[in-house]
Amino acid sequence: MNAFTTTGLPRALCVTGLLSMLSLGAPIALAQDAPVRIGLMLPSTGTYAALGAAITNGFKQYVDEQGGMLAGRKVEYFAVDDESDPAKATEKATRLIKRERVDLLVGTVHSGVALAMARVAQNTKTLMIVPNAGADELTGPLCAPTLFRTSFSNWQPAYAMGKVAAERGHKTVVTLTWKYAAGQQAIDGFKEAFEQAGGKVAKEMTLPFPNVEFQPFLTEIAALKPDAVFVFFAGGGAAKFVKDYAAAGLNKSIPLYAPGFLTDGTLEAMGEAGEGLLTTLHYADGLDNDKDVAFRRTYAQTYKLKPDVYAVQGYDAAQLYHAGLSAAGGDVRKQDVIIKAMENATVDSPRGRFTLSKAHNPVQNIYLREARGVDNKVIATPIEALADPARGCNM
Structure with a gap:
């Protein structure tokens, strides 16, 4: 076979032409x-x-x-x-x-x-x-x-919960999370809204991820006696924390708040300990x-x-x-x-x-949800169309 196509043009020239068509964005059906x-x-x-x-x-x-x-x-x-x-x-x-x-x-x-x-x-x-x-x-x-x-953004549901906690009359809050970026950003978002409304985060506590030895922190919370506790946990760690919190009797005297990841997918594992928990998130069961x-x-x-x-x-x-x-x-x-x-x-x-x-980033409603059985039922919309502040974005 020679170096020419059936059209009589050199094969190299045909290839060059095809590459030119591709570079110019010529439509190719394939x-x-x-x-x-x-x-x-x-x-x-x-x-x-x-x-x-x-x-x-x-x-x-x-x-x-x-x-x-x-x-x-x-x-x-x-x-x-x-x-x-x-x-x-x-x-x-x-x-x-x-x-x-x-x-x-x-x-x-x-x-x-x-x-x-x-x-x-x-x-x-x-x-x-x-x-x-x-x-x-x-x-x-x-x-x-x-x-x-x-x-x-981690800021969004946490900021909304800071607003909710302040509106419910709480003045002092203790926070607890795993020591990683998501947890710290959630704490910062909560603290921003809560302290803007006149509240005070009395103490911020952390433990290494994915450590679930919560007892020392529960003992300290009981001694500090804050008006409420705000946490950021998810998955199996969330279920264990809520059960430990209830076993310590703290759920009867100190309300527990969190972004919705605390209870999404974990309520069955929590059992009765999760009943009545309030969380904030951009989705909920029972949206109309x-x-x-x-x-x-x-x-x-x-x-x-x-x-x-x-x-x-x-x-x-x-x-x-x-x-x-x-x-x-x-x-x-x-x-x-x-x-x-x-x-x-x-x-x-x-x-x-x-x-x-x-x-x-989504500009979205943040819902207040109450744990009922295995559902996180929407009970209010504390903030509609909440936009993340996007600090540091120069776009």
């Missing part, structure tokens, strides 16, 4: 017909595995509701277990972006992992949606045009909107599970990207168009409609 490539970097093992599964379920539920497509294009998933390990995050995110060539990076639960992912995404100009991690930095100093969040009713029904039928806040955040991540991709006619190369449409979107979420701040 590229537009190819599936949208979604990278799901979420925990599938370890403490946060159930949260990662819920986020994945929610994302896929929205895609399935669109006929298995986003903006008329089929969807292909590339899933990686992030292991909730920040030390492995950079390599795993890079693999999804460089080797799998994902169009969208979705992740994650653990804030330390999300921060590392965000840096990789920004360096490669890859679109990324955070469906859980609440690190304030993501929509603060690390904010970027390509980075969006469909969950919350058609979207939530339909979402919960479909989720329960599809996955045989009760949906939670994590599933909602995954669902809304898919919904937000769909809004952007639709504006671009399904063309993933039109990133500027996609970003602008996502920035201007009003997301019809099961939590209630929300928009995005200039830092790409």
